Structures are given as structure tokens and as C-alpha cells.
Amino acid sequence: MTFGRTLRLGFLVGAMVTFVVLARTPRISIPRVEPVTATGEGGVIVETFVVDMPADAVALTHSGALPLEVVPASAPKLTDPELDRGLALLAKVRNERGEVVGFLSELALTAKTDGDRVGVGDWTLVFPGRGTLFLHQEAPGRALVVGGTGSLAEAKGALVAITDGTKAKDGALVGKVELRLVREPAA
Amino acid sequence: MKPVLGFLLGAVLGANVVTLAIFFFPFAHEKRTAELFARDEKPSESVYARVLGDAVAATHGGAFPFKPFPEGIAPLAEPNVAAGFGLIIKIRDAEDRVIGFATELEVASPESSLLRGRVMTDTYWTITLPGRGALFLHETEDNWNLVKEIYLPMLVSRSDWSGEWRNVNTVGPRPDWHGVIVAGTGEFAGKTGRFLEVGTLRSATRAGELGGLLELRLFFDEGAVEARRGGG
Numbered sequence: 001m002t003f004g005r006t007l008r009l010g011f012l013v014g015a016m017v018t019f020v021v022l023a024r025t026p027r028i029s030i031p032r033v034e035p036v037t038a039t040g041e042g043g044v045i046v047e048t049f050v051v052d053m054p055a056d057a058v059a060l061t062h063s064g065a066l067p068l069e070v071v072p073a074s075a076p077k078l079t080d081p082e083l084d085r086g087l088a089l090l091a092k093v094r095n096e097r098g099e100v101v102g103f104l105s106e107l108a109l110t111a112k113t114d115g116d117r118v119g120v121g122d123w124t125l126v127f128p129g130r131g132t133l134f135l136h137q138e139a140p141g142r143a144l145v146v147g148g149t150g151s152l153a154e155a156k157g158a159l160v161a162i163t164d165g166t167k168a169k170d171g172a173l174v175g176k177v178e179l180r181l182v183r184e185p186a187a
Numbered sequence: 188m189k190p191v192l193g194f195l196l197g198a199v200l201g202a203n204v205v206t207l208a209i210f211f212f213p214f215a216h217e218k219r220t221a222e223l224f225a226r227d228e229k230p231s232e233s234v235y236a237r238v239l240g241d242a243v244a245a246t247h248g249g250a251f252p253f254k255p256f257p258e259g260i261a262p263l264a265e266p267n268v269a270a271g272f273g274l275i276i277k278i279r280d281a282e283d284r285v286i287g288f289a290t291e292l293e294v295a296s297p298e299s300s301l302l303r304g305r306v307m308t309d310t311y312w313t314i315t316l317p318g319r320g321a322l323f324l325h326e327t328e329d330n331w332n333l334v335k336e337i338y339l340p341m342l343v344s345r346s347d348w349s350g351e352w353r354n355v356n357t358v359g360p361r362p363d364w365h366g367v368i369v370a371g372t373g374e375f376a377g378k379t380g381r382f383l384e385v386g387t388l389r390s391a392t393r394a395g396e397l398g399g400l401l402e403l404r405l406f407f408d409e410g411a412v413e414a415r416r417g418g419g
Contacts, residue, residue, distance in 0.1 A: 010200075022300070023301075088290065109315070122315050124292055126311060134369055
């Protein structure tokens, strides 16, 4: 085979390999995890999530007014006057089987009348490959779905804290929070 | 020996031609920043965040060229969240006063492909402004411009970058390159609309640190605002 022919062959192979590599870069793989759901009274769809503290807490911070250690310990506190009632949390979310299936954020404000209690809050739960839920909490223990994306775009319902098994131990939250998402079946 | 050399030389040439063709290909979405700025549309409101001065914590599962902080923060290491990114950040008004806080949660998109000039994420903003309410936003971002104009030159030059670089990070999901205001509470209850995430980058390091300003331009639907007013 002549130099010219192998040059052309090499050019084609190099171009094709690069084409395929660029088409597949960056390679993002999102496993598909089927939701673990049950049907409740009136046909509502019930799905239980668990946040295992402190293992699932990625970041937790607040103004310093709450008797909680920040996570990680080096995290800055929310010292600005506008945030003096604020608490922010990033955490992983598990399904009933204990598999990490998503992550959430909570931005909460302590109630003006009760300096130690978290009152209202805004939650976002992201389930990669599935969708997102936006929730607003007006009272402790219950947050209403205000919007969603992906397969959860039309979700209507509420997230209820069934058990808050966490206890403050040396300033850290320890235990499991069980959250039950109760939503209406798709029309 | 000559045929082998010819093949190798050809392969290198072929690889370079394809790479350069992709690099210089004028993808339509590359022009969105110039086109959107040319419209000079005034938002209903903008909120801002200093990058990374206002950031409280950020982590991811390895899919983002970004240094997690603060020291000791856990990664999103599990397979089902490894494409994720989470950020807690303070929010400012146009007068640079801290008026709230927000989280930006992202998932790297499987639709990403350098061949199509796509380095994409699905991004979810939760913005809480004490005394006013909260906003929930969804956008798709395309960081191709950032990769092409900042990261690749840094990689080639082996040096950090500084300057002034403005970019509309949002590319969708709306066909007009805007993100969606999904929901609101408090004074934002019932409001819908669209938004843009505009980044002004002033520094970037190969270690993954960024410096600049992030602006979220909110465009509320007038109809929705009027309907809410009419409804009391």
C-alpha cells in the first residue's frame, strides 16, 4: 500500500474515531430507578422517602440562632441581617429500600413567634432522570407541591413528615426523617 | 514503515480537522447571548449573586469542573446522584444588599455532546426572599460557550483566566432560550413567566475556582400578574 493511500485511510479512521468520541463526550449516565410507590385511600399514589441524618446531610447552615452544628463544620453561617431566621440544607434522599435516588434542598425561615422552631420553608427534590418537585411548607411537618418538572410536572399533592426520628445529639441531628409524598394519580 | 507513518499522520490530521470543524462550527445557540442582549428587554426584576463570594456551599458527583467547598463537604457520590450538583448561595438586589438566599440544583444532561456544541444541565433554582416569598425556576443551561471560550484556552495555555466575559447561560427549555418560572409563593404566588441566567465571569482557575457575578433576570407574565391583581 502506498504512502498516499495509507495517509487517506488514516485520515478517514482518525476523523471517524474523533467524530464518535466527540459525539459521546461528555458521557453522562443517569441510571433509571423505578419509583417505589403504593396506592392509598382514594387511589392516591404514596411514595416514601428517607433522609438518614447525619449521613445524608451534605450541607447545613443557619444564622447561628438554632442549636445545631453546621455541616460540614467549616461551613459559614448565614450572618446577614436578612437571613437571621434562615436555615439552608442540602441532603441526599433515599427511597424505601434505602437507595439514594435523589437530592434535595430546603430553605427555611424560623417562625417569628418561636425562635427555635423552623416555620415556613421551600423544598426542591431532584430525582435525576425522573423529574423535580417544588414544595412550599407553611407549617411544620407538611409541604404542598407547588410545581414540578419531568414526569412529576403535573404532580399535585403534599409531602408529609411521617416520622421525624432525629434528635439533637451534641448539636448534630441524628436519626431518620421519613417523608411521605402523597399525590393524586395523573388525570 | 512509510505506510504506517502515512496512516498515523493521516489519523492525526483527520482527528484535528474534525475537532477544528466542531470548534469553529457556528451553532445557532452560540449566538443567543448577542441576540438576547440586542433585544435589550427590561426584566420585571433581577436578583444577583457574587460568584463565589456569596456561595455558602457547593458539591457535586464529579461531572462538573468545579471545586467543592467548604472543606469537608460530602460529594454526591452515589450512582443515582453522581450527575448532580448542589449550591447554597446568598441573593442580592440591584443595590448589592443581601435580600435572601437560594439553592441551585443541577443534573448534567445526557443530551450533552461536544459534536453538537452541547454541554448541558437541567437546573432548578429555589429562591427565598424573607418577607416577600419564594420562586421556583427551571432552566436548561448550555456551557458550550464557557468550554470553548474559557476552559479550552485555559487548557491549551496552561494558565488561569481573567477578564470580563458575559454569557447567557440559559438555553431553554423554552424555544426562545429562556427558562421557566414554575411557581411562586408569598408576593410571587400565581406569577408565571420566564427568566434568564446571565453570568459575568471575571476569573477562572484550572483548579475549578470561578469569580464573577450571576444575574437572574425575571420576566413575569403580565397576564398572570393582572389576573392575580384582579383576583385580589
